[in-house]
Amino acid sequence: MMQCTRSSSIRSSAAIIGSNDDLLTEFLIFFPAKSLIRFQLVSKQWHSVISSPSFRHLHSLHHCRRRAKSQPSFLLRGAVSRFFICHPTVKRLVPFSFGFKKVNILRSCHGLLLLECRKTNFGYKDYYIFNPTTMKFRNLWLRKAFIGLCLVFDPSRSPHYRVLCLVPCENSSSRLLVYDSETHTWKDSVESYTRRQKFCGGIYWNDDVYFYKSRHIYVYGNIRLLGMIRGDREEDSILLFHVTGKIMIYRFVAEVFEVLVDFRSEGYFREGLLQFEFKNAHQFIESLAPV
């Protein structure tokens, strides 16, 4: 008869879980991205599983399906390109740095950001895909003048993201360039558009991309609109507002304003000032999605 004492097999059971790649993958998929970033340090084997693109795709897919119920976090831009992460559960603003000098977030999509960066006020604009969880980024090498730019990423449909870029042509029409992260190249799409106008941004919604034009100044007295965050379900969408010393949230369903963060006792608070820039709130999603 086989012998099996608990104390000896507890060591081996732990060792088996910790060293079998398949079981480890199945197991690690349940962890939040932040824990996994730390657990890369457990051993080289854990590092190789957690940092492999196939695991990161699986993890993004698993968590994008389960995120719906949790409260979203945000990235807010303060003066002089200072960014803060706002976690609704801790009700504090945590400083965040991209490591670039002049940063503008153009879009946030399932954990990836589309950034516009400059080294100086009038320097070249570089466009990056940035994952604020892993701090990994990729330069898109977009040096063409464009009239619309949009990031499309939905892990439940494809592990790869695309960047759509609308560029003007000579005959006052425009054409679409598509960057695909599967090949990391820009390709000309066959479609062309007769109308040519400058857009402020693009939104990916229900399989379509909408480039939009309007640019209103969202400031009403001492209330400023920071942004609208679209939920997975339409009724989950919210508006973020800023009044002196506070970040407010408006939920469409409940039709109520709530104070999300009160930072009047923090060191960076300035009396009587609106310290966050309008239309500069973007959803922050912890994700291991590769760039």
Place this chain on the structure above:
Amino acid sequence: MVTTDEKGPLTAKKKSVIIRSCDGDEFLVSESAAVLSTSLKKILEEKEDRLIHLSDIDNKTLAMVIAYLSTHADDGLSDDLKRSFDQEFVSGKEFDVLKYLVLATDTLQVTCLCYTVAKKMADIMKNKLVEWVRREFDIQNDYTPEAEAEIRRLDAWAWDDRQLEDD
């Protein structure tokens, strides 16, 4: 009386299997429960033998897995009841017990239970220190101090957390 005698053992033979743990204890399990494990199902399809010997699963763990399988094979229970059974099943269990369970469910290929247990373990582990994880899983740190410092530096934000636990 004769029919019952004949029918009794015959039904038992057809509907039940005996599973023996590595400590030698035997468990009588209905076949409908046993086949919820993909591995047991394969064994039963391949051979006539109604006695299955599991050389790497101990008594205590096997009893828990069988309780799970029997509950999930019970057609009289609603899905809601089964879900709350699952919650109850993993709550309050020690980490060591969960480690045995996740390994046993992996061997027996009971996917749903493997998920439930792994998820519970992740919940316990997510705020633990790296040193705690190495200890629990008996993993040697194979990084040089320089390499370890470099990785910590690259992802500094994930470490800036005062809530990490070591027990």
